[in-house]
Each structure stands twice: as C-alpha cells, then as structure tokens.
Amino acid sequence: MPKTYPVSLILSRRPCLVVGGGSVAERKVLSLLACGAKVKVVSPTLTQTLREVAEKGEISYRQGEYETADLDGIFLVIAATDRDEVNHRVAVEAMARNMLVNVVDDPPHGNFYVPAVVRRGSLQIAVSTDGKSPLLARKIKEELEERYGPEYGFLVDLLGEIRHDILDNTADPRKRRDSLTAILDDQVLQLLARGELEQAKERVINAYHRGRSQP
Numbered sequence: 001m002p003k004t005y006p007v008s009l010i011l012s013r014r015p016c017l018v019v020g021g022g023s024v025a026e027r028k029v030l031s032l033l034a035c036g037a038k039v040k041v042v043s044p045t046l047t048q049t050l051r052e053v054a055e056k057g058e059i060s061y062r063q064g065e066y067e068t069a070d071l072d073g074i075f076l077v078i079a080a081t082d083r084d085e086v087n088h089r090v091a092v093e094a095m096a097r098n099m100l101v102n103v104v105d106d107p108p109h110g111n112f113y114v115p116a117v118v119r120r121g122s123l124q125i126a127v128s129t130d131g132k133s134p135l136l137a138r139k140i141k142e143e144l145e146e147r148y149g150p151e152y153g154f155l156v157d158l159l160g161e162i163r164h165d166i167l168d169n170t171a172d173p174r175k176r177r178d179s180l181t182a183i184l185d186d187q188v189l190q191l192l193a194r195g196e197l198e199q200a201k202e203r204v205i206n207a208y209h210r211g212r213s214q215p
C-alpha cells in the first residue's frame with residue numbers, strides 16, 4: 001500500500017457532498033459541519049439527527065439516490081452508503097474529476113482516509129492506521145484524550161499570539177529562534193501535564209518579557 005500524506009484541510013465554506021444518510025454518514029456530516037464546510041447530502045433516507053440538521057437548514061438535502069450531477073461543483077466527497085456498487089461508482093466518478101474522495105467501505109478506491117482526531121482548540125492530534133484498524137485508531141485517540149486535556153488548546157492560542165509578536169518584532173533569525181525556544185521550555189510542558197495551566201501560562205509570558213528586555 002502506498003504511503004499516505006497527512007494534511008489539515010481548510011474546508012470553510014467549501015462545498016462537500018456526503019452520499020448516504022446512515023450512522024456513518026451522520027458522523028462524517030457532523031465533522032464536516034464542525035469545520036465550516038457547506039455540506040450537501042444525497043440519500044433516500046436520513047437518520048433522526050441528520051433530519052433535524054436538514055430541517056434547521058444547516059445542510060442542503062436532496063432526497064433520492066445518488067446521481068452523477070450531485071458531484072457538480074463539489075470539492076470533497078464522502079461515499080457513505082451501505083451499497084458497495086453505489087460507493088464504488090461515486091469513487092470512480094469523483095476520482096475522474098480529480099476530487100478528494102473518501103469511501104467508507106472501500107478506502108483504497110478513494111484518495112484519503114479519515115483519521116480519529118483529538119481536538120483541543122487549534123491543537124489537533126490525528127491517528128490513522130491507513131484503514132488497517134479503525135478500532136485501534138479510536139482506542140489510541142481515547143488514550144491521547146486522557147493525556148492531552150483542554151488546557152493544551154489554551155496554551156496553543158497563547159503561544160500563537162506570542163509567536164506572532166516575536167515574528168513581527170524580531171528581525172534577527174537567530175534571536176527569533178532563541179525567543180521561540182525560550183517561551184516553550186520543558187517545564188512549561190511539565191506544568192501543563194500536571195494540569196497547571198495558569199502557572200504554565202505565567203512561565204511562557206515571563207520568558208517572553210525576559211526575551212524582550214534583552215538587547
């Protein structure tokens with residue numbers, strides 16, 4: 001099997017199609033919506049949750065069987081029906097149009113897999129087994145959820161802001177590198193691992209101010 005290339009896609013307002021309206025389609029639709037995608041679903045039936053989402057106007061829904069024209073204008077498509085031949089047809093037609101395509105029951109016929117993801121604000125940890133064991137991906141994700149709590153999301157935001165400031169105000173590349181390293185030392189991570197977010201933040205901010213006051 002060829003090696004896969006991990007990416008973090010920006011899907012905001014991008015038209016995405018999910019074919020099928022069952023439990024797997026529901027999971028994929030909700031994760032696409034959470035990323036701000038413009039989601040269209042085509043399926044003869046919908047789960048209760050998907051029906052509610054459609055009634056609220058959060059997705060566009062065409063009731064019926066998949067047709068080739070459903071792909072028009074689509075950036076990313078997920079084939080999530082329980083019928084192999086339908087998923088296969090979606091894959092072949094979408095691949096011919098060079099789209100991003102995920103096939104839930106026959107991943108090698110698409111061009112990407114969906115990993116299990118821990119989200120902590122802008123920090124994301126994705127676990128993929130290239131389809132070999134989704135259950136293992138999920139279990140490792142659950143272990144990571146225990147290890148990396150919500151405090152990591154807050155730290156990432158703070159580091160992002162300070163990094164921006166350092167990049168804007170430090171011309172010398174060597175000094176930049178030193179400042180960026182200084183704000184995130186091992187002790188910050190140790191504090192965070194103990195759940196001591198406030199102390200970790202304080203340490204980051206102090207290191208930043210020390211760096212600024214140096215010539």
Ligand SMILES: C[C@@]1(CC(=O)O)c2cc3[nH]c(cc4nc(cc5[nH]c(cc(n2)[C@H]1CCC(=O)O)[C@@](C)(CC(=O)O)[C@@H]5CCC(=O)O)C(CC(=O)O)=C4CCC(=O)O)c(CCC(=O)O)c3CC(=O)O
Pocket residue numbers: 027028031102103104105106107112113114115116117127128129130131132133134135136137138141
């Ligand atoms: C290839 C892939 C295609 C894709 O991208 O969808 C795929 C394919 C298949 N999954 C199957 C089964 C299960 N999938 C899950 C769970 C998840 N599956 C996800 C991804 C992927 N699943 C992609 C590869 C990811 C990787 O690289 O490992 C996760 C990570 C992300 C997500 O779907 O959002 C999500 C975890 C959500 C979370 O908790 O984070 C569970 C466990 C559960 O339900 O809890 C089971 C039952 C246990 C088992 O079978 O292991 C089957 C057999 C179906 C059948 O038996 O008919 C196929 C088809 C096949 O393998 O051919």
Ligand SMILES: NC(=O)C1=CN([C@@H]2O[C@H](COP(=O)(O)OP(=O)(O)OC[C@H]3O[C@@H](n4cnc5c(N)ncnc54)[C@H](O)[C@@H]3O)[C@@H](O)[C@H]2O)C=CC1
Pocket residue numbers: 019020021022023024025042043044045046047064065066080081082083086104105134
């Ligand atoms: N990738 C993953 O994580 C997983 C994948 N699977 C696989 O995913 C597939 C779907 O599973 P579920 O969602 O549980 O099935 P489901 O039976 O709940 O849903 C199937 C959906 O496909 C729709 N559908 C059927 N024919 C269609 C067509 N011609 N056009 C459009 N929609 C059509 C049905 O109306 C229904 O809404 C199964 O083949 C299963 O093997 C199962 C578990 C996890």
